[in-house]
Amino acid sequence: MADKKAKKLIYTRHEMFELNKKLLLKRGVTLESIAEISFNQQAKYTDNISRDICLESVEKILSLRDVFHHVQLAAEIDRLAEEGMFQGPIQDIIYEDLGLFGIDETMGLDVSGLYGTIGQTNFGDIDVNNHGIVKRLNDAGKEDGICHTFLDDIVGAIAAAASTRVAQVMSEETAHEETGLKRFSIFDL
Numbered sequence: 504m505a506d507k508k509a510k511k512l513i514y515t516r517h518e519m520f521e522l523n524k525k526l527l528l529k530r531g532v533t534l535e536s537i538a539e540i541s542f543n544q545q546a547k548y549t550d551n552i553s554r555d556i557c558l559e560s561v562e563k564i565l566s567l568r569d570v571f572h573h574v575q576l577a578a579e580i581d582r583l584a585e586e587g588m589f590q591g592p593i594q595d596i597i598y599e600d601l602g603l604f605g606i607d608e609t610m611g612l613d614v615s616g617l618y619g620t621i622g623q624t625n626f627g628d629i630d631v632n633n634h635g636i637v638k639r640l641n642d643a644g645k646e647d648g649i650c651h652t653f654l655d656d657i658v659g660a661i662a663a664a665a666s667t668r669v670a671q672v673m674s675e676e677t678a679h680e681e682t683g684l685k686r687f688s689i690f691d692l
């Protein structure tokens with residue numbers, strides 16, 4: 504049996520961010536394209552939001568351990584399905600992205616709720632209305648040899664969590680202004 508001690512299991516926030524960024528890029532997803540969805544979603548509800556705060560939110564989320572595990576697993580499931588590596592009925596169910604298969608959405612719901620329940624509503628909106636990179640992943644996933652069954656939901660969920668974080672940061676700033684305090688620093692969202 505392989506020596507378990509020789510294996511690396513724990514990564515720093517920076518390493519997790521870099522590994523997630525690299526893997527997403529390999530699968531055709533830029534962080535800017537995720538931030539774009541967050542911006543378009545949150546701009547409907549909040550004035551004066553910047554693309555920078557959306558991108559910062561995406562970057563922050565991608566450095567979290569739970570999200571690291573989700574992204575790494577989701578991308579691997581899709582890759583294995585592309586290579587026909589699963590045995591039994593689940594291979595075709597995942598590869599064909601069966602509508603009634605919902606484990607990809609379950610993972611998305613988990614990630615999207617990071618900054619509050621509203622993130623899950625945001626995720627539902629992205630899942631149903633299918634904009635930007637999520638739509639592109641969905642469309643590309645219908646082509647031969649490509650499977651994005653899990654990736655589209657993880658990407659949509661990160662966008663949903665990021666737009667929720669933007670709302671939380673803006674609310675915190677407003678609350679601090681009302682109390683006469685300068686920009687917050689202790690409560691790092």
Ligand code: MG
Pocket residue numbers: 600607608651652653654655656
């Ligand atoms: Mg899916």
